[in-house]
Amino acid sequence: MPTPDVSPAAHLIAARGGRVTRARIAVLEILQDSPRSLNHDDVAARLAADGMPHDRVTLYRTLDWLVEQGLAHRIIGPDRARRFKAGGETRSQHAHFHCDRCGHVLCLESIRPEEQFALPAGYQPERAELVFHGTCADCGRQRGTKA
Amino acid sequence: MPTPDVSPAAHLIAARGGRVTRARIAVLEILQDSPRSLNHDDVAARLAADGMPHDRVTLYRTLDWLVEQGLAHRIIGPDRARRFKAGGETRSQHAHFHCDRCGHVLCLESIRPEEQFALPAGYQPERAELVFHGTCADCGRQRGTKA
DNA sequence: GCAACTAATGCAACATTGTAGCATTAGCCG
DNA sequence: CGGCTAATGCTACAATGTTGCATTAGTTGC
Structure with a gap:
């Protein structure tokens, strides 16, 4: 082996x-x-x-x-x-979550934006990048914590 | 007046x-x-x-x-x-389109990502940023043109 | 295991994008 | 018009990323 x-x-x-x-x-x-x-x-x-x-x-x-x-x-x-x-582009389509509290960036691989939206005529999307900003699950739990 | x-x-x-x-x-x-x-x-x-x-x-x-x-x-x-x-944040929720051919960025105000997705439990989004990459309507028409 | 070949590394210098400090200019108000 | 001070413009600097080139160290053949 x-x-x-x-x-x-x-x-x-x-x-x-x-x-x-x-x-x-x-x-x-x-x-x-x-x-x-x-x-x-x-x-x-x-x-x-x-x-x-x-x-x-x-x-x-x-x-x-x-x-x-x-x-x-x-x-x-x-x-x-x-x-x-x-891990590469994860088949090129997935969303990210930026936590404004701790600054971390996580991948939300279950969300695939490209499949959901119809663009105006003439636009040919090859890739979609969906980024959420807010508070992540960790920081949401420990609301008082700094960092 | x-x-x-x-x-x-x-x-x-x-x-x-x-x-x-x-x-x-x-x-x-x-x-x-x-x-x-x-x-x-x-x-x-x-x-x-x-x-x-x-x-x-x-x-x-x-x-x-x-x-x-x-x-x-x-x-x-x-x-x-x-x-x-x-024009401000356009009520804080809208998508953008980056044209990989001419480099321009356009706003797609009709698309509102936040309303469409359910995030995993615990995540509290305050803002969503959806960016498409591809070829814009202008560049799609003039396929041969070199910007 | 050793030598040779060259990809990868490390250093120095530079490029781009954005900020800070401070003296000068020019809107605004009486 | 004169004074106050926000806004400007200059210089210098900071952060992030790139280029060129000499040196180091994986890899390969023997």
Whole structure:
């Protein structure tokens, strides 16, 4: 059987024909471990916490590569910074929820906007992005909590 | 009757209690004249074309002021730049269409996403942003044209 | 295991978008 | 017209992302 000491993340990377570097494995695992999307700073902080700090540029390129390979996808946050999440585009159609209280971004994969709306004549949609803003389930429960 | 040589834009500005400056009038008229949203560069270019170039910072502040006063609203484009449009938030709920061909952003005021979706329990949406990506009616007609 | 090949990395410098501080200009009001 | 001060414009700066290039380190063939 295939060597079991190689992480699933490493397998995914190798399957794309890219080199299996520590940076890519670490970044992909960080994204996979997080239930919400992360920006560059978040990822950099976790890399540093794991004892493997990387250059800012490397991080940008690594994340771009993951997106290019379909191993992650990105959305633009309200602070005009990009946020990344593992798992590709989820068949290209799903909604997000931005929590205005804690700032987290979650994917609502059950909601598929494209199927629901009729656009004016002449418009040819290829992709729809539906983002809700409000309070997430976590923050709703702990109403008094700050952060 | 009230002096008819004052533009409607000037009236709107005066009604907010702000000073009626050439910059504000010009910027607001530019936004009102455009059927689609504009970024800072677009507005600056039109100001220059009208013979009244302004400082970049002034433009940022003028646009922020208009948003603050409810005379315009802004959205974040896919290039992480802000785009502005006259008319406030249109009752806070409407969709946008990003044309991937010409880069324009149009408002689809007839589509109101919030009314259509049921979120998972615990999520409290306050605002929904629905963005379609694809080809707009103009670009769809002139298929060969290179924008 | 070693050498070679080259993708990936890391550094420095730059680009774009947006902000802050402060002196000057110009609306507004009496 | 004169004074008050909001608005402007300049300079410098901050945050986010990109480019070029020398170095490092996966990978492959032997």
